[in-house]
Amino acid sequence: MKAYRFVAYQEPPRFEDVAVPEPGPGQVLVKIGGAGVCHSDLHVLEWPAEQNPLRPPFTLGHENAGWVERVGPGVEAFRHGDPVAVYGSWGCGACRTCRQGMENYCERQAEIPAMGGGLGLDGGMAEYMLVPSSRLLVPLRSLDPRDAAPLTDAGLTPYHAVKRSLGLLGPGATAAVVGVGGLGQMGVQILRALTAARIIAVDKDEEKLRLAKEMGADGVVRAGEGAAEEIRQATRGRGVEVVVDFVGADATLALAAKIARPQGHVTLVGLAGGTFPFGFFALPYECSLASTYWGSITELMEVIALAEQGRIDLHVERFPLDRAPDAYQRLRAGTVRGRAVIVPHG
Numbered sequence: 001m002k003a004y005r006f007v008a009y010q011e012p013p014r015f016e017d018v019a020v021p022e023p024g025p026g027q028v029l030v031k032i033g034g035a036g037v038c039h040s041d042l043h044v045l046e047w048p049a050e051q052n053p054l055r056p057p058f059t060l061g062h063e064n065a066g067w068v069e070r071v072g073p074g075v076e077a078f079r080h081g082d083p084v085a086v087y088g089s090w091g092c093g094a095c096r097t098c099r100q101g102m103e104n105y106c107e108r109q110a111e112i113p114a115m116g117g118g119l120g121l122d123g124g125m126a127e128y129m130l131v132p133s134s135r136l137l138v139p140l141r142s143l144d145p146r147d148a149a150p151l152t153d154a155g156l157t158p159y160h161a162v163k164r165s166l167g168l169l170g171p172g173a174t175a176a177v178v179g180v181g182g183l184g185q186m187g188v189q190i191l192r193a194l195t196a197a198r199i200i201a202v203d204k205d206e207e208k209l210r211l212a213k214e215m216g217a218d219g220v221v222r223a224g225e226g227a228a229e230e231i232r233q234a235t236r237g238r239g240v241e242v243v244v245d246f247v248g249a250d251a252t253l254a255l256a257a258k259i260a261r262p263q264g265h266v267t268l269v270g271l272a273g274g275t276f277p278f279g280f281f282a283l284p285y286e287c288s289l290a291s292t293y294w295g296s297i298t299e300l301m302e303v304i305a306l307a308e309q310g311r312i313d314l315h316v317e318r319f320p321l322d323r324a325p326d327a328y329q330r331l332r333a334g335t336v337r338g339r340a341v342i343v344p345h346g
Contacts (some may be wrong), residue, residue: 003059003126004324004342009049012087013060018122021130023072028131030086033145034318035124036063036325037340038153039182043271044119054120054194055113060324061125061342062088062118063153065145068137075134083140085304086124086131088152089294090116103136103301104160104294124149124326136165142308147316150182150339153294154314156316157269158187158294161244162194163335168241169195176231176259178202178223179246179270182339186312187244192216193311200240202255211337218244223251228258239284240264250274259311260287267292318343 003018023029026214039257041060044052064086078084089107091098098106114120117129131137140148145148162175167173168247175195180203191199192215200219201212209220221227232239239261245252248270252257256266257276262284276282283289288328297302306312315338319327327340 001127002321003122004061005057006323007057009052009056010046013045014326018059018126020128023070023130025073026075026133027072028068028078028134029138030064030066030084030129030131031069031072032064032124032127032129032344033066033083034060034147034341034343035118036150036154037150037319037324037331037336037342039331040271041328042332047296050330052179054115058118058120058258059122059124059126060118061123061129062116063149064088064117064124064129065140065149065152066124066129067145069128069217072133077134078137083143083145084137085140085145085148085152085300086117086129086298087136087138087297088116088118088120090114090132090136093135098305104296125342125344133239136297138304140157140304141160143304145292146316146318146341146343147311148149148304148307149302149341150314150316151307152300154182154186154339155307156295156300157292158244158246159190160181160299161191161267161269161292162187163299164290164292165242165267166194168265169197171196173197173242174200174240175242175244176256177212177217177244178198178241178252178256179218179247180208181246181334182336183269184246185211185215185338186314187246188212188215189308189312190215193306197241200234202227202231205334223255223311227257231259235261243267244269246270248272248274257345258282260284262286265290314339316341319344320344
């Protein structure tokens with residue numbers, strides 16, 4: 001079968017012919033319906049070898065959904081044709097956090113040479129994908145796998161980032177979403193679905209701000225000089241309870257520190273590589289600064305439930321497998337509206 005693969009550090013991916021894998025005990029072969037094109041892939045492809053935690057070659061695609069093709073011995077929960085989403089962060093499956101469904105925070109991650117399918121092991125930008133354990137599959141009901149694939153990361157990652165701060169987001173609270181690209185747009189929708197908070201979207205792109213407004217943002221602010229003062233005025237000088245930064249640059253982290261209120265949360269999701277100098281007066285008193293990574297498999301079930309209820313919606317643009325390079329080029333140029341998804345089977 002044809003697969004789109006990361007073959008060498010700082011080199012463009014390329015198509016290769018690989019064998020269709022045969023599932024072993026406990027494993028499941030998934031016929032890929034959709035594989036999301038994620039901005040973090042660009043970082044993986046561009047990092048030099050000494051900074052890259054992943055070892056090529058492997059097939060790209062870590063946001064995946066499809067249909068069960070074959071199951072290995074011992075798999076009883078799934079059968080041929082079942083529509084499934086693939087949980088993307090693969091831990092050891094045996095440590096405390098993995099047993100709680102939080103394989104994204106596996107205690108043995110340093111011992112595992114890969115983060116998951118499409119992140120060190122073969123992912124979904126091929127006709128079929130081998131999933132090492134049926135525990136990593138979540139059933140789909142009404143959702144088309146071609147549209148559901150990005151929920152496994154672009155949905156799950158902002159969901160987890162928002163959920164950690166739900167206690168601060170009651171009526172009268174304000175949340176700021178910094179960067180309203182694919183993940184930020186989903187962050188706005190999740191905040192609208194889960195909280196009564198007022199939502200302020202921040203971005204430098206007017207079109208993205210317009211889309212954020214359509215998706216439920218109460219207000220929008222153009223990033224740049226004056227953005228912090230505009231947000232503080234909108235909150236009567238108090239600042240916002242929660243900032244979720246989907247960019248992660250020096251400038252966005254600095255903005256978050258200026259607009260957060262005492263005892264608030266600043267949550268870093270974006271991978272732009274920015275840093276923040278921390279000191280006693282760097283943040284308002286008792287304001288926490290944290291990074292998050294993906295989410296738990298239970299949270300993925302919750303994200304899928306929200307999508308099946310129509311409370312969140314990913315705008316998906318489909319690309320056939322042979323146009324995967326075009327999809328990455330569009331992603332790099334910032335011209336994808338919503339989420340690009342590779343559909344190997346049309």
